[in-house]
Amino acid sequence: MILSALSIMLLLGMGGGALDLSRIYLVKTRMQQGCDAGVLAFRKSMQGTNVTPTTYSTALAYFNANFSPGRYGSENTLFPAPTVDANVVVHGTASTSVPMSLMRIFGFRQIALTAKCDAQLQLPNTDVMFVLDTTGSMTLSNPGDSTNRITGLRNAVLNFYNTLEQAKIAGTQVRYGFVPYSNTVNVGMLLKRDWMVDDWTYQSRQFDRQEKEQTGTEKAESDSYSAWSPSSPTISTSYGDPENCVAPANKTTTTGAREDAWSPSETAVPRTKVYYRTFGGDTYSASSDSSGQCIITRNNYPTTNQQQTRTISANPKAGQPIYSTRNFFWYRPTSYSVAAFKGTAANGLMAGASNVAMANVNAPSGSNTTGSDQKVSWTASNACIEERKTLRANEAGTAWDMDVDTVPTPGNPDTQWRPVLPALVFARQVSNLNASAPTGWNAAAVNTTSGYPQLSGSAYTNNRAACPSVARKLQSKEAGLTAAAVKTYLDALVTRGQTYHDIGFLWGLRLISKEGLFSSENTSAPDGSSIARNIIFMTDGDTETRIQDYDAYGLSALDRRRTDQGSLPTNAQQDTIVEDRLQRYCSVAKNQKGITVWVIAFGTNLTPLLRDCASQGRAFQANNSQQLNETFAEIAAKIAQLRLTR
Template identity: 30%
Template sequence: MAFFRRLLASLSRDNRGNVLAIVGAALVPLTIMIGSGIDLSRAYMAKSKMQSACDSASLAARRVLLNDTLTTSVETTGKEFFGFNFPQGLYGTAAFTPTVTKPSAGVIRVAANTTIPTVVMKLFGFGSLPVAVTCDASLNFVNTDIVLVLDVTGSMANDLNGTPKIEALQDAVLALYDELAPVQTQLESQGLRLRYGIVPYSSTVNVGRLLYAKDPSYIRSSVTIPSRVANFNADVYTPQTPTSSGSWEYASGSYTSSACQSWVESSSTTGGGPAPTATTVTRYQGTSSSSGYSQSNDWGYSGASDTSGTYRSCRRWKVVETTTYATGSQKAFSSWTYQQTTYDLSNYITPTGTMTYATSGAGTVPAPGGTYNLRQLAASGTGTSTSTATWNGCIEERDTTTSIDGGTSLTIPSGAKDLDINLIPSSDATRWRPMVPDLIYTRSGGTTSQTSTNSTTTSGWILNYGYSQGYWACPTEARRLAVWDRTSLDTYLTGLQTVGGTYHDIGMIWGARMVSTGGAFGDACTYYNSMPCNRHVIFMTDGQQTAYCNVYTAYGVEQNDMRVTGSGSCTDQLIRHEQRFRMACNAAKNLGASVWVIGFDTALNSNLSGCASSSEQADTASNRTALIAKFQQIGNKIGALRLTQ
């Protein structure tokens, strides 16, 4: 014991070699610090790589999520993307299986937990370090406006693999709605919104009532159309009170009783005329007081030359009724003139308004007569055949120009008021015309007038859809942007009518108007509740552009109105409408809308595919299943994918 006390006292007085001891003692914690840094760096790199893999996995899985349903396909996609970006065993990590879940509507969550072995720290009892990641992905939906421009032409009623194409379209639109329903709920909970507008189109669109409700001055109250006027210039001859005179007629020595009866009861005869020449009616009877045959009075009558035997003299009473005619108080139909005719429609376009019009040249008008359009004739004629019509809501487009000749320019000429999407009506040139199919009568192309003297002839066609001619069509009324519930949307889609020919230009013109923040409606938004708005047009068709010369469309009857071609021959009308379609597509995209194009049971030509905002946004669907999938995919892609955690 005394020895150790002397050693320690000696060491305290002599400090040579202390540094070595101190360094030796410090090596242990220093080694721990350096080793933990190395191992933690490896763990950090592994976690960073895993996080990147997690992010890509959640985004990929969210992209294939349909109907907000977590399926095996969604889980498999997420796990495959995770494994591709972070293979098992990377950095020496222990085996693990990522999990894919749906914690809330529209959100996909991917999580993974593993460990990474240590190199240095295991010397001190730390054999591994934990590594865990989690990430959420959703679609970055903000306020969203979607305008559906839907081809509802007659071909959409055709069966495709046993299902009418219009029914497949209805199912596809509902599939789009179902795909976006969770997002719609999320947006509404945050004071935002998802809205749909719908434009069914064929050879025109049904938007007239919507325009009138917005502002009655948007609709013309007077139109000039291919129709006919009735010329009432023929004199009407009014019969005066007829006069009668009677006398005996005799036949002697040649009649049996039956032959005498036949002679006496001969049919009446007419004579004279036509008016104003007097007319006569001659009648025969037994006596001056009896119209029937009397054998005792008429066969072998008293004083006759033959009063007995088989053959006797015969007599009958002859009555002549004479009618004379006067003129001056009325005029009758003389001819139809088929020409451009102006009509006042101020009552017809009102919500409860109707229109009475003449259907033939029957009846008379007061002298001195003259020329009457069909509405004037119905109001002025006596005994005139008439009918009553109510506006169906379909429109003729406002004024345009014939300078759009089928070229490649996408610049809209100043005269093309129909293609000026945001132009608010301020004159008849910029107002829309109500369609009046009941008043439409065509004439030969390029002519200014034609005449017919038949009071009932149509000289061409009266253009009534539903009759054998079928030369005009009015689709179901469009709907402005609004928040829909599924039942209301289903009811509307079920009521879609399939009528008419394919005018892509009129469909896209009104799709652009519906998705615009300005113009007649100005329904779409740039911001709503301080949040931005995304706008989309989904254009679906089952056919190529058509253009008719003798059909009543949104541009009138081209062979007579000549608004697009300037010529009644219509030889280049189709390429002119195709150029209008390209201009309308370009206008929609210039408004900031994203355009999607779907060809259903039809190929996409360059006009249709070029209408889409990108090549990825133009595609075809060959059947009902493919069409539903295409609408679902669009719904899935309309919002930008983003990581939320």
């Protein structure tokens, strides 16, 4: 009996121990899974390198989903907030107690268990090309935001950069490039001299002749008016649509108009007369500032009794002949040498030049009878380009502009790019280029004295001839693109012009492609391994072109390089062309070059056009700056490949 009792106790110990040990192992395994899930969720829900108010609650929810309190009889389960070290590694710890069952009879009441877990973003060799819409509408603010869109973009991109840099492991190369776009792109200084033309034809003008003729004689009397007074308006400013900067109509009222008799008489010289009126209301004016914002100035005049004095006095030039000088110009396509803008830099790249004289563009100066020079500058800040030869619908040949990789042939202008030079470009038989749909265009040559708009005029450079900030080739932190350098670059982005998506995406594709123009820099990482390539394409609006814009295809209303030469194009026609080409470039990036395309619609709808441009599951809509920052953080996490490190 004693031996039997001892045998039973031994069997109970062995069986109970096996049962309890199995439960301990199960609890330990499931708690480790919960800990792993928790730290992964914690790292993924961080905003870049920052912990947000919801980060821990999200992590705890994932932990509980994998190891809920009381699972398998466990007690006192804890998963406190993980910690984040200087290398942005998330460290988590979970603990619980497992009550014993049969082993209690041997004095083992419970066992304490602990699980440790770490998570970190880790990057392969990676290239990221930002294609950024920097049109005038980026000066607007989204509902609920205290800052404008361009400020939100700057913050989000800088946070993205910091996140990826924190996720790098030793020996990994991560590079970043930028293509701001609007009417065209500023890539001129990234190109080799052989890739640019020596001569190019612009919709310009040339001085023809000067004619002087007597048009009358000076009158015996001169007539002048003083300003209405008193006049003390209250001046205030607001912001208008930066892509259609037009002032509201004036709203003024005038009543009680009357006038005095001439003093001292109707025939005396000099003599004066006073006019009276009651005047009040608002007058408006509009102008674009250097940052591309549309400034609406309102002059509010309180209803006031005003007066104005008219004075007629003797004209000291009475009887002298009046001559009129008329300068005639030919407005037509004109070829100019642009070779001076190439420079002689030792690296073979374009160097640009300032104050290059273009002959005979302006009227004679002083006593000269021949035309004077137009001084033209094309430097880093405005080195925008016209695209190389394109094709209209149903034309045969090679659309060199749509070729992503082929290197230009020296001496063949069809394959080369051309400098954007607004100072040489003039409209023809049209006056108000800032109207929504200016009329009166004439594609034929015109000989006239009329001063048609010059696209470098201050009223046009921010919209009609906008040149965005300079693009940057791919560069790593180790090669000089530090966080400070990124911030300086982003802070300097200018916002102006209209929305030409195709030219921006095309050059982002050219700058990141491992074949073609920059293949020597993009083929592989320094260690010879492959590179994961990404384009992040962000826009805040739909396609918006203007036929009166000077863009990457010239002055569209006159050059008509992508539309029928025989008729004036419409904005809608151009929009369709731009969107069709964007679709083609997106397809090349995804399907031919294996590039992951991320698309963000910021403060605008994620249209089918934008969604289809993106790689599968890589399209986002961000309605405000907070959502934009979250979107960039999510993209960073997906690019960086979140991993458990313990």
